[in-house]
Amino acid sequence: MSAAPGAASTLPGKAPARLPRYGLAGAITVALVLSAVYAAGQILFWSAPELTSRTTWIKFFLLPEPVPFRVTRVVLLIGWGVAALLGLGLLLTRRGGVPERPVPTEQTVLACQYGILGALLLPFAVMPLAGLGGHLPQLLLCLPPTLAALLLVHRAQLYRRMPGWLLAAGFGWGVLIGGGFGLVMITWMQRSVPGYFMSGPWERPLDGVRELYTLFPLGTAVVTELGKAAGVAVLFVLFRRHVDGVVSGVVLGAAVGLGFNLTETVHYLSLVSPAHRFTQLWDRQVVGLLTAHVAFTALAGAGIGATRWLLSRRDRMLAIGGGLLAATGGHFEADVVLMHLDGRRADWYPNETLGLLVGIPVMTAITSGVFVALYALILRCGLRAQAVGLTRALHAEAVCGLGAVTEPEIGLLLSPRRRLLLELRVWRRDGTAGLRHLLRFQQAQLDLATQHWHRERPGADSYIPEEAKLRERVLELKGVPASAQSTSLPTQETLS
C-alpha cells in the first residue's frame, strides 16, 4: 500500500465511524457474560446444601449478608429488567414489529445500546462505592501512591500515548466495575462454598479444608481476573482506534489493575483492625503496587491488544486465552504460594521487622516476579517495534514536505528522554499552558507517524484514521493557518 508523497492516503471503504461498527454489540456481549457469571454464582448459592446446625461451629459461616451486597442483588435485577426492555424495544423497531412507530434514528439506537450497557454494568459499582465512600480516610491514604503509579503507567507509553481519558476509564473500571464484580462474586462464594464442603459427614475434615483452601483462591482468581479483563475488552472494542497493540493493551490492563488494587486495598483496610492498617498499606500500596493485580491484568491486556494485528480468529482466541490464563494462573499461584511461604516466614526471619521489610518483598518477588518480568518484557518488545516503525514513518512524513514533521524534529520525537527534558524546560519557561500545548503537538505528530506505520502493516484495518485529518491536526497545533495547509510547502532537501 504505497501512495505518492503528500497524497492523503485512505483505506478502501468507508471512513471509520466514531465507534467501531460492532463495538457496542461487543461491549454488551462482555457485559452479558459478566451477568451470566453472576447468575451462575446465584444459582450455585441457591443449590448449595444447607448448613444445618448439627455442629456448633457452623455459626462461623452464617454471618448476615452485607447491606451493599443485598442492594447490589436488587439493583442488578432492576438493571437486567431495564436492559431487557431496551433490547426488546430495539429488536421490535428494527424488525418492523411496530409498524405505526417511526424508525429510530441512529442517536436513539446508540442511546438504547448505551442504556443496555449501563443497566448491565453499573449495578456492580454499588459495593465499591459503599466501601470507598464509607472509608474515606483509607481511600485518601491510598490515592497518592495509586495516582503516582497511574502516571508512571501512562508515561510508560514512550511514544504515542492513548488519550488520558481512556486510561482514566480503564482505571475507573478497575475501581468500580471490576472491583464490584469481584466483591460480589467473592461474597457469593463465601456463602455457597462452605455448604458444598461441610454438609457431608465430615469424616475427613482435613481433606475438606484442603479442598477449600485450593478451590476458594482458584474461584477468586477466575472471577476477579475475568472482571478486570472484561474492562480491557470493553474499552478495546469501543475505542479500537486508540488500542493499537500490545503496548496499549499492557498499559490499559495495568490501569485496570491499579484501580482494582485501590478498591481491594480499601476493602482490606476496612476488614483489618486499625492497628494493622500500615502493614496493609506497605503490602499493597508499596510492595504490591505494580506487582500482583497490575501484572496479572497487564498480561490479559497484552493478549487483547495483540489481537488488533492478528488476522485469523484462531490466533486471536489463542492470544486472548493465553493472556487470561496467565492472569488467572498468576493470581491463583500468588495466593496459594504466598500462604505457604508465609507459614515459614517466622523461621526465615528472626524478627517481625525484618520479616516485614525484607520478607514481604521477597515473597512478593517469588510469587509475582515472573509475571512482572513478563509484562515488562512484552512492553519492552512492543516499544522497540514502535521505535522501528516510527523511525520509518517519521522520515517518510518529513520527506513528503507538508510541514507536519521536519527532519530535525525526528531525533527529538524518537528520544523519550529528550522530550521529557524539553517538557520540563517548557514548563519552567511557559508554565502549564505551554507544556500542554507542547504535549498535544508532539502527541499529534507521533499519532500521525504511528498511524502511517500502521497503514503499511499486514492486517491494517479500517479503524486507522485518515492521514489528512491527522496532518491537519498537527498543522493546526503548529499554528499554520488553514489556507496555508492546503498549499504544499517546499519539499525538503534530501536528507544528508
Place this chain on the structure above:
Amino acid sequence: MTGSRIVRLSTLVAAAATLVLGTPSSASAQCAAPTYHGGLPLWIGTCPETVAGGASAAVWVLIVLTAGLWAARALARSDSGGTTDLQLIDRVFDQEEPPNTEDER
C-alpha cells in the same frame, strides 16, 4: 467423637472460616503477608505497624526526591542539546524555515 478430634475439628473450621469469610482470627501469631482472595490470612498477629508506616512513607519520599533531583540536575546541567531542543521547538512554532539537517542547528 473424641475430645482431641473435636479440638482439631474446631481449629480447622475456624481456620476455614477465616480464609473464606475474612473474619479475623483470635490466634495471635506472626505478622501476615497480603492475600488476594478476599479473605484474611490465617494468622494475623502483632505487626511492627510503626515500621510499616515509616517504611511506606520513606519509600515514597525517596521516589519523589530521586525524581525531583534527577529533573533538577538534568535541567541545571549546561547541556547544549537541551537548549538546542528548546530553540528547535521555538523555531517550529514560529514557523521559521527549520534547518534541513541537525548539523545546521
